[in-house]
Every structure is written in structure tokens, then in C-alpha cells.
Amino acid sequence: MTGLLHDARVSRGQFLRMMGGLAVAATATACSTRPETTATTGGGATTELKFIGVADQKAPMDELVGAYQKAKPAVRITASYAPTDQVQTSLRTQLGAGNAPDLHVVYPGNGSAMSMAQIAEAGLLADLSAQPWAATVPAGFRPAFQLDGKTYIYSAGSSVIGAVYNKKVFDKAGIDAPPTTWNEFLAACDKLKKAGVVPIALGAQTPWVTQLITYALVPSTVYAKDPTFDDKQLAGQATFAGSGWQDAMEMYLELQKRGYFNDNPNGTTFEQQTSMVAGGKAGMAVQVSAVLPDFRKAAASPDDLSMFPVPGADDAGSVWIPAGVVVGLGAAAKGRNVEEAKAFIDFLGKQENINAWAKAISAIPLTQDDSSTIDPAVESFLPFTKDRAVPFMDQRWPNAEVQPVHFAVVQELLAGESTIDEALKKMDEAYRK
Amino acid sequence: MTVSSSRRRFTASAPSWLFAAPALAVYALVVLYPAVSGVVYAFTDWSGIGQDMSFVGLANFGTLLGDDQAMGSIGNTLLLTVATVAVQNGVGLLLALGVHAKLKSRALLRVIFFAPVVVSPVMVAFLWKYIYNPDPSAGLNGLLGLHVDWLGDPSVALWSIAGMVVWQYAGYSMVIFLAGLEGVPRELHEAAMIDGAGTLQRFRYVTWPLLAPAVTINLMLSTIGGLKLFDQVFAATNGGPGYATETLSTVLYKQAFVFGKFGYSTAVALVLALFVAAVSLVQVYYLRRREVTA
Incomplete structure (x- = not known):
């Protein structure tokens, strides 16, 4: 084996050029981004949406992402979850670098680095005001959802x-x-x-x-x-x-x-x-x-x-x-798929989906109809919520x-x-x- | 066969850095360039997101001087560094001397003592959170019959973290000392024995002077590691209880990612980097002076 290496006819100059080439290739690979967010599967165009959330959101998101993909097979949502600290670190870095995911966790109101007010002020959240559910946000909750009269976060309800x-x-x-x-x-x-x-x-x-x-x-x-x-x-x-x-x-x-x-x-x-x-x-x-x-x-x-x-x-x-309004999500204002991301949030805003999300985390649904259920454990809080x-x-x-x-x-x-x-x-x- | 003088010169000196060139290029691109370009942010009020940013001159460095939390964290960082450097290297040296002796199981022992080094520091912190369970019947308390709130008592928490770091990295120091011990010529020991030197005298006058390069490397690496300690503190206590275990690294992390003060955080990081560089240079300068060769 060592003999083979000794006999190999590669000059020092060739060797160095080869190593340099490898380094450049490796760097180029590392720096490259995925060329398209739209892939072709089974003959139909698929839009890929990326969501990053906190662990508390996994149960309702998994359920509703599944339902959305049945309703809209042309959209594929890749979701990942991590504890709050880690999400805060990675998401803020991505937001700062301009490569935020299409959908990501947002905390209601102000008061934290990933809160609606702080991110919306930087112009990084898409305006959701035109969606039907946004008009039904109860007046007392508006400061949690809105900045300067515009809605930037979706949340399924409140927790106590x-x-x-x-x-x-x-x-x-x-x-x-x-x-x-x-x-x-x-x-x-x-x-x-x-x-x-x-x-x-x-x-x-x-x-x-x-x-x-x-x-x-x-x-x-x-x-x-x-x-x-x-x-x-x-x-x-x-x-x-x-x-x-x-x-x-x-x-x-x-x-x-x-x-x-x-x-x-x-x-x-x-x-x-x-x-x-x-x-x-x-x-x-x-x-x-x-x-x-x-x-x-x-x-x-x-x-x-x-x-x-x-x-x-x-x-x-x-x-x-x-x-308080529970942790929600928003759409990146400068993503490649803003409209598709907003369409998913619009889907989450349908009453049956608000109900499903709220049920998964024992929350009180943002708006309620006959099919809304409230966890019996929090029923004793209802007389206070008004x-x-x-x-x-x-x-x-x-x-x-x-x-x-x-x-x-x-x-x-x-x-x-x-x-x-x-x-x-x-x-x-x-x-x- | 004749070899031209220029070719001989090339062979004698050039490869050392030419071979390193590809690696250096990658290092410059992914480490040096981002680090140096990041320095600019230390003179701004950037929040870390968005385009709003204005130059504030040296204001961030002025803020640092009046920041009680950051200044308090410097004390914690220095205490942690001194404790880990002293104990980690002391234990590392004892382990190295132990597994350098002619023991049957020394290969196995070397692996066992080095094993914690390869575990992620965050995993080590989570593991030690169980060991440091404050319940008197669990973990270290249960083993030693103590009632100590290892990570919850502000007067103990910093030393508990130091213990965790020593447990993980003593094996690393051991390996470097071991390499130094392997390089001590047996003839010198034999000569000292003939001269009537005992075990302690041989260690003092033969082994210890020849271990100086290993001491230099170990002290420098553990000092740098101690000064920029983050993972273990973040995962075990997140700087608490209160601010009892806050280090410069956790302060700069919180300023950037929790408080949204990226500019100020970069200023803290810059001061930390310069401080680490200065301490390391001084340390290496003095330690190299006492190095000898066999």
C-alpha cells in the first residue's frame, strides 16, 4: 500500500492543485442553497413549506399539517420543533441572515425577542389582516395579535x-x-x-x-x-x-x-x-x-x-x-412562498381547526361554535374570562x-x-x- | 543524482505551509472572514433582525463598563477558570502518572478516563443534572449521604459546574501529560536512580522539568476553555440561580438571542476574544521560558 503511494506519479504541484480544488469544491457545496422550493413529484408541482416551532406546538401542528396535505396535496410542509431556547437562537439567526423559514413560531404581544411586536417592527412578518379569522379576534386579545392595527400572528386561543x-x-x-x-x-x-x-x-x-x-x-x-x-x-x-x-x-x-x-x-x-x-x-x-x-x-x-x-x-x-393568548405562528414576509404560507394560516383559522388546535393543548378556543370543546379541567376558569x-x-x-x-x-x-x-x-x- | 539548490530549499522549508494552504483557505473563509466582518456590529445598535442599524461608536463598550450583570459574570468566569485549570490539570496529571505505570489494565483505564471527553458537553450537563438531583435519596446526595442543593444553591452552583467540567476534561489533560511522560527518556530515570534519587526526587528533578511542554499546552487549552465556557452552564443552570453562574459567554448569548441586542453582544464577544488572546499569549510566553529538552 505504501509502495503504491510512493510510485504514484503525482507531482507536488499537482497534489497541491488537487487539494486546493477539493477545498473549493467543498466550500462551494457548503455555501450552496437548495436551488428550488418547488419539486416535481408524480407529475405534479409540489410547493415545499418549512415550519420551525416550539415543542408545545408539535401535537396540534402534526394533526393539522396532515389534514392540510389531504386537502391540498400540492403543498408539502416540513415541520421541525425544538425547546424554546434553541428555537430562539436558530430562528433569530435565520431571521437576521434573511433566510427565515416560510412559517415559524411567534410569541403573542411584546416582551420577548421572538414576540410578534419585535419581529413585525423589523418588517419580517406577513400581514394576515385580510384573513376572515383575523376579524374575529376578541377586542381584549388584539394587543397580542396586532401591531398598528394589523394582524401578524395566528393563535388558536388562550391558556390560563x-x-x-x-x-x-x-x-x-x-x-x-x-x-x-x-x-x-x-x-x-x-x-x-x-x-x-x-x-x-x-x-x-x-x-x-x-x-x-x-x-x-x-x-x-x-x-x-x-x-x-x-x-x-x-x-x-x-x-x-x-x-x-x-x-x-x-x-x-x-x-x-x-x-x-x-x-x-x-x-x-x-x-x-x-x-x-x-x-x-x-x-x-x-x-x-x-x-x-x-x-x-x-x-x-x-x-x-x-x-x-x-x-x-x-x-x-x-x-x-x-x-394569555397561546404561542402561535406567523408567515415570513420575505419568504419565497408567502402566499402559500398565508394560505396555510388561513386554513388554520377555520373554526374546526381552531377547535382542533385548542383541544390538543387544553386551551380555550379563540372563537367558539357548537362543536368547540373545552377541557373540563379549565372549566372553572370560564366565569373569569369575560x-x-x-x-x-x-x-x-x-x-x-x-x-x-x-x-x-x-x-x-x-x-x-x-x-x-x-x-x-x-x-x-x-x-x- | 544532482539536485538543484532551489529544489533543495523548496523541499526543506516550503511544504510545511503549502500543505496547510487548502485547510487555511477554508479556515479563513468559514472562520476568520465571518469573525472579522462581525466585529463591525460591535459598533452598531443592530437588534439581530431587520435592516435598522446605526453606528453608535464606542457606546456599547461604555455600556459594558456600567453593566452589573456583565461585570459580575467576569468574576464568575475567572473563578470557574481558575478552579477548572487547577483541578482539571492536577487530576489529569495524577491520572497520567497512574496509567503510565506498568499496570495490566492501563489500556482499559486510559479509555475509561478519556471517554467523557468524546461526549457532547450539553449531554454531560444533562447527565449531571440527574447526578446533582437535590433529593437527599437520589444522585450524588444519595451516594454520599448529603443534603446539598448542587445547582440550586447560589453559593454551591458555580463549583458544581466546575466539578462537571473537571469530570469531563481531566481525561483530556491526562492524554497530553501521558504523551509528555512517554517522551521522558528512561536513561535519565536510570541515571537518577543510580545517583540515589527516590520516586519523588525523580519526579521533581527529571519528570517535571521534561513535562513542561505538556504543562504549557494543558494550561493554555484549559484556560481558553474555562474563559469561554458556555454549553455546560447554559444546559445546567442557564446562568442561575439568579445570576450566580452567569459567565461572559452566557451574558453575550442572552444579549444577542434573548434581549435582541446583537450589537452590544458582539462588543462583549470582542472584549472576551481579546481577553482570551491576551491571557493565552502571556501564559505561553512565561511557560515556554521554563521548558527544557532532554
Whole structure:
């Protein structure tokens, strides 16, 4: 073998030219893009649409992509999913480089780097205002869907934040009905603790989980008293410090002080939190209804689990709840297949498809008809949705920095490394950036 | 056979870089060019998406000086680097000395100690999240009978990450030390033994001076690795709890991809790159001076 190499008649110059040629060829291959988005299969032209979404969207998208391809075989949709952090990294890079997929995940309102307002302001989302479903968006949800009066995101409905609880554990602890006031809530936690289970599982190592207890309480401590708080805050007339946020944080820490959380919440993940409630080691977890399917998958029987609104006030009539538009999708404004991508969103906007998407993630459908179904677990939230519900707080925050600061200060508070005053000061500083 | 003087010169010196030319060309195209062209963004307020961008001069660097989070992360980055460099190389050297001895199972042990190096750092972080389970009956706590919240306690989390990094890369240091040990001539040890030197004296006066090139490489690589540590921190704690494990790399990632401040993030990245380059150059300069040959 080595003899063959020695005998080969290739001069040094030829060898170097050959290597250089290989390098150029490799580079050219690496830099080339797919020449066409339209391929020919079985004699008919096929338009390929690419969708990148977050893991929460997989179940409804798989179902509806299948249905769309039956209705429109000439369009092929390739969907890929990843956790939020990874999608945020790869999608923002693609958006920046000008090669975004035809359809991609978009977060409602403002307040995150992948939110509707931030991407639409950069001119990268197609206008969906002309589609029939866009005209039916309820007035209260419009800030989540629209920027300057134009609709840029499709979302199938809203989810709520409340307590996901294990009915068997509540029964064993002697809790007959879900609590409706803050004092009843504390009493229920006390019963669970005395029954030897963790009253509230908290997986605060997973950053987004840290915010859910404050989000569950703030509607009652802030917005029930002043529904225009967001507007005042945007106008510089209100701050986190000195507002009902202070009360919500105090209530959050009261739960910790009374020993109602699992040990080491900062070292516990969302997955561990889920398994504690589903497996009966904990009574409940404050969570968003969109993850209810995850809890059900981990439980012996899906019927063991249900939800109730976290009562953030001493008077049941003053309890408000957070109900936010669920993560949605938009069409790239500068893609090669803008019209085809918009046509798919138009398809998603049909009532039966809104119903199907909402059902897959236990959400309340954006608009409802006779065939709409609402997960029995979130039925107790319905009386609130008319006039005692507010969107998730971050959806109206002016920049993407406030939310991560909220995550970090809650972890610091749980670790005893900060005070509520310091925490709210940091959030106010981030808000003003 | 006669060979012209010019041909001889070509043979003696040229191939070293000519052979590298194709690789260098590819490296320049896919690494150097994007990196250098990216520097421009450090002087802009680009959000990372869209066309809106204006030049802001040195404003991003001014912001960096007043950014508590970024400045705090420099302290964390340096602590992590010092801890990993010291422990990783110490453990690596001990492992190398151990598997250099005439043991029957030394080939197997070398493979076992090196195995974690080939695993993706993100996978290692996920694996260690299970090992660092705060439950007293699970993971490391269960094994050692402890009640430590490894990744959730702000005073412990940084050292837990350092432990994870040492576990993964001690085998890498071991391999480089091992290569150095293989290059120590046996005659020198024999001569020292005849002179009456014991095991420790032979290590101190024969092995250690001749290991200097391996020490230089190991210290430089582990310092660079420590200063730009990202994957393990991101996957294990995402910089938390609070800001307790935030490093310069996680700060620049968050500025770019979470906060949408691409220009500022590039400025942080530029400062990090220059800092890593400066530390490495100084380190190599001083370490090379103590290198000797057999």
C-alpha cells in the first residue's frame, strides 16, 4: 500500500492543485442553497413549506399539517420543533441572515425577542389582516395579535395559569373543594402538609417556571384594583415597586416561609415538578394549562388531574386570573412562498381547526361554535374570562429584558439572596431600558 | 543524482505551509472572514433582525463598563477558570502518572478516563443534572449521604459546574501529560536512580522539568476553555440561580438571542476574544521560558 503511494506519479504541484480544488469544491457545496422550493413529484408541482416551532406546538401542528396535505396535496410542509431556547437562537439567526423559514413560531404581544411586536417592527412578518379569522379576534386579545392595527400572528386561543392539582391527593388530605380565597388556599396547603405531601411542587430551576406564581397572583393584587395598570406603567406613571406586585411577591414568599414548597425549589426542574404532582408526591403545581397534557402523560390516570384558579384575594369576588393568548405562528414576509404560507394560516383559522388546535393543548378556543370543546379541567376558569382575566404580564412589557430579570430575581428571593424591594427595583430598571 | 539548490530549499522549508494552504483557505473563509466582518456590529445598535442599524461608536463598550450583570459574570468566569485549570490539570496529571505505570489494565483505564471527553458537553450537563438531583435519596446526595442543593444553591452552583467540567476534561489533560511522560527518556530515570534519587526526587528533578511542554499546552487549552465556557452552564443552570453562574459567554448569548441586542453582544464577544488572546499569549510566553529538552 505504501509502495503504491510512493510510485504514484503525482507531482507536488499537482497534489497541491488537487487539494486546493477539493477545498473549493467543498466550500462551494457548503455555501450552496437548495436551488428550488418547488419539486416535481408524480407529475405534479409540489410547493415545499418549512415550519420551525416550539415543542408545545408539535401535537396540534402534526394533526393539522396532515389534514392540510389531504386537502391540498400540492403543498408539502416540513415541520421541525425544538425547546424554546434553541428555537430562539436558530430562528433569530435565520431571521437576521434573511433566510427565515416560510412559517415559524411567534410569541403573542411584546416582551420577548421572538414576540410578534419585535419581529413585525423589523418588517419580517406577513400581514394576515385580510384573513376572515383575523376579524374575529376578541377586542381584549388584539394587543397580542396586532401591531398598528394589523394582524401578524395566528393563535388558536388562550391558556390560563392556575393550580394543576392531583384530585386523589386532595381527597386523601380531606380537601372537599378547591379553595376560592387566599385564606382557603393557605388552609388547603396546610392540610396537604399535615397529610405528609408537599403542598406545592415548584421547579424553579427551569427559568420560566419561576414566574408562574407571581403571574397567578398579580391579576388579583394589581389588575383587580387597577385594570389600567399596564397603560400607566407604559406612560411612566406606575412601577413594579410600590404596586400590587409587592403584595404578590410577599404572598409568594409566604408560601415558602410556611414550608409549602418542596425542598430546594431552585434545584428542581419542571420535569421533576410534573412528576411530583402526577405521581402523588405533591398536591399541586402552579402552571399554565398548556402543559396539562404533560402532567396527564406522567400520571397513572389522566383523570387524576384537574385545575383551579389560584385565588389571590381574600374575597372570592375580587379574584382575577391570568389568561394569555397561546404561542402561535406567523408567515415570513420575505419568504419565497408567502402566499402559500398565508394560505396555510388561513386554513388554520377555520373554526374546526381552531377547535382542533385548542383541544390538543387544553386551551380555550379563540372563537367558539357548537362543536368547540373545552377541557373540563379549565372549566372553572370560564366565569373569569369575560371580565376578570388579564393577559400574561410580559405580553405588554416594552422590551425582552424584564421577563428574564423576573426569572432571576425570583430565584434570588427563593435562595434568600435578595429582598422584595431589590427585586422590584431590578425589574423597574429593566422595564425602563 | 544532482539536485538543484532551489529544489533543495523548496523541499526543506516550503511544504510545511503549502500543505496547510487548502485547510487555511477554508479556515479563513468559514472562520476568520465571518469573525472579522462581525466585529463591525460591535459598533452598531443592530437588534439581530431587520435592516435598522446605526453606528453608535464606542457606546456599547461604555455600556459594558456600567453593566452589573456583565461585570459580575467576569468574576464568575475567572473563578470557574481558575478552579477548572487547577483541578482539571492536577487530576489529569495524577491520572497520567497512574496509567503510565506498568499496570495490566492501563489500556482499559486510559479509555475509561478519556471517554467523557468524546461526549457532547450539553449531554454531560444533562447527565449531571440527574447526578446533582437535590433529593437527599437520589444522585450524588444519595451516594454520599448529603443534603446539598448542587445547582440550586447560589453559593454551591458555580463549583458544581466546575466539578462537571473537571469530570469531563481531566481525561483530556491526562492524554497530553501521558504523551509528555512517554517522551521522558528512561536513561535519565536510570541515571537518577543510580545517583540515589527516590520516586519523588525523580519526579521533581527529571519528570517535571521534561513535562513542561505538556504543562504549557494543558494550561493554555484549559484556560481558553474555562474563559469561554458556555454549553455546560447554559444546559445546567442557564446562568442561575439568579445570576450566580452567569459567565461572559452566557451574558453575550442572552444579549444577542434573548434581549435582541446583537450589537452590544458582539462588543462583549470582542472584549472576551481579546481577553482570551491576551491571557493565552502571556501564559505561553512565561511557560515556554521554563521548558527544557532532554
